[in-house]
Amino acid sequence: MVRRRSLAFVGVAALVPLVASAVSAQAASGSLAVTTLGRHGAKVSTTVTVVAVPSGQTYSVTSGKRISLPAGRYLAMTDIWEHGTEGLGTDTIGAQVVQVSGSTSVTLDARKGKAVKVSLDTPADVTGPPRISAQVCAATVSNLPSAFSSGGWNYQGSLYAIPNSSKLLQFGYLAQWSGNDSYVAVKNTTGIPAAPGGSFKRSNLATMRFSVRSGTQMARQNDTALQAMPRTHDCTTDLMTEVRDDSAPYSATVHVTPGTWQPRDDLIASNGEDVGGGFPKVRTLKAGQSLTQSFGRAAWSPMHYLPMIGDKSVTFIPDALIGDPDVGVDGADPTKETVVLSKGSTTVKKQTVTNWGTGDAEFSAGIHSVGWYDLTVDAHRYRPGITFPAGMLSSRVTLDWHFKADPDKAMVAPVFMTRFLPTGLNSHNQAAANGTTTVDVSAGRGSQGPDLKFTEVTAKSVRVWSSADGGRTWKAATVKHSGSTWQASVHNPASGVVALRSEVTDAAGDRSVETVYRAYAIG
Known part of the structure; x- marks a missing residue:
């Protein structure tokens, strides 16, 4: 049978170790062969990760093959996976x-493996065994041991670990029970315990609810997940559990062991291509705590980049112009735009x-005199090779910034970006x-880097308009100021979609106009 790809080892910011399959004859003063035996005693071909202690130099070798190495101490790690007549076979870590x-020769014998056993006082709707992702890590190299690891996943009863009390090793696992809700537990230990696993209670878990809306994304299929992100990296770092893989909209609830978790989503187009998604802020949860993570809420709009003045030029980075407000810059879609100064x-x-297709797109125009300048941006979502869903919202955004610039003074232009959140x-x-x-409505601006002067600018006035005919005509909304935000009352049409426009001005006369077309729908 075909082995499914594991979701357990997809990293948020994985440290890539130096990998080598051999060393020079001059440096090598020894050699190592690792034999791997299956649960019935027969030889099984696996890929073995060999890590030098304490340097972290990492090698990859097929079991049974001899590799030349400098004399010294090493960790040899592997997942001995064997085919089964049914199901997923067995994994022995x-x-x-x-x-x-x-x-030097060494043998890793799966017959010495002990079943990884986890338990939870599950509700009646959970009927199957937990799915467990597990890995063994080098505990002495790097602050991210999962970069020097070997592991696999399977269902309880088919996943084993060979005990080893060495403090040079860590063992981590993530177990998931599935019913109407999902229940997820993670645990890390020094060494591989003689009885790997653990017991958990629902009353000690925290809750994260996922709310995934439709209409704003480039694809309808949305795969949401959670990754373990302990504050001090250990062998559970980046172990991942799928929350739900389905067409939006949907909601899902996951109960997790207390700790720090990274929510994420991936958007899958109709052709099967992963076309987007991102990583919202990391969440730290205590036992009994509950929170909601949203994806896809309207309206998507510019996220971060402002015009910059320096080296006798006005520069603008055309990135993160249409993005998910609940995800941030990482959740922005690719765009194509016309920029005019x-x-x-x-x-x-x-x-x-x-x-x-590029990470260094930039608009830059030379200026030679002090004066008032206008920078306009007309951005459309752009992703060749896929068909956008019919009726996609936030398909176009325009910006019109009016600001005073001095070619001899480096600074971030004193303008704003607006974020709209229709309730x-x-x-x-x-x-x-x-x-x-x-x-x-919020009017924001942020630092564009340490090399440019960034000044605080206060919005003097905020005005908002709406359009029900694609921007041909606009109707002023009533705006009220409350603290650091504003609330605009928009009267909706009988059908169709609504575009939103804002104008933010400061006391010096700088002006920021932003328009989000198809900001939200009527239905």
């Missing part, structure tokens, strides 16, 4: 500390750029026909 001197009626530069929408990002939607 093992590691051994080896002193290499001359021709002008001074009065004179066009300084006009350029069409895209961040699709009361349903799971399809739809508002009630002919009703009134309150839109939370």
